[in-house]
Amino acid sequence: MSDDDATAFARDPAPAVGRSIRLLGLLAEAGRTLTLTELASGLGLAKSSTANLCLSLEAGRMIERVPLGYRLGIRTAELGGAFAAQFNQVREFYAVCESSPVLQSELVQVAVLDDADALYLARYEGSRSVRLGTPLSGRDCPRRCRRPAVRC
Numbered sequence: 001m002s003d004d005d006a007t008a009f010a011r012d013p014a015p016a017v018g019r020s021i022r023l024l025g026l027l028a029e030a031g032r033t034l035t036l037t038e039l040a041s042g043l044g045l046a047k048s049s050t051a052n053l054c055l056s057l058e059a060g061r062m063i064e065r066v067p068l069g070y071r072l073g074i075r076t077a078e079l080g081g082a083f084a085a086q087f088n089q090v091r092e093f094y095a096v097c098e099s100s101p102v103l104q105s106e107l108v109q110v111a112v113l114d115d116a117d118a119l120y121l122a123r124y125e126g127s128r129s130v131r132l133g134t135p136l137s138g139r140d141c142p143r144r145c146r147r148p149a150v151r152c
Contacts, residue, residue, distance in 0.1 A: 019043060020053055024062060027072050035069040090122045097124040 012018040026042045027034055034042075040050040054070055057063040061075035093110045097103045105126045111118040 016053070016056075019045065019049075020057055020062075023050070023053055023057065024072070024076065027063065027070065028076075033066055033069045033071045039070065093122050094124060097126070 022043055023039055026039060030038075036047055036050055036054065039054070040047045043050060043053075045053075054063060054065070058065055058070075058073070061073045063070050064073040090110070093108075097108050103124070103126065106124075107126060108124045109120055110122045111120045113119075
């Protein structure tokens with residue numbers, strides 16, 4: 001644990017919550033089942049303390065006990081789905097453009113790739129905007145524009 005991590009955890013108003021979040025992060029980063037020993041080692045806690053965290057997280061379906069240890073539980077997917085339902089990428093795009101001193105004066109577009117085409121979802125026209133002929137929902141960007149460094 002680095003000095004910054006130690007300082008942050010020393011000021012944590014709810015240490016058990018912070019440890020639980022770290023435990024979930026360990027499972028997410030591992031991408032595989034972790035044993036109680038691996039979790040305790042990753043958290044820098046005793047196995048008994050880690051077992052208590054696991055019991056609580058398991059009761060909340062945040063983690064699941066399997067024969068080889070623990071993995072993320074179904075509740076994490078449910079929470080992820082709830083976040084995704086509330087998250088509006090286009091609204092966030094405009095918020096980022098408005099709050100960025102650099103982007104406020106630029107023309108910025110967001111698009112998704114669909115095979116060889118790009119589907120334009122939103123366009124922010126800053127104060128120094130250059131008018132481009134690509135309408136929203138246009139599918140005009142050729143495959144060569146897939147690299148971010150290439151402008152259409």
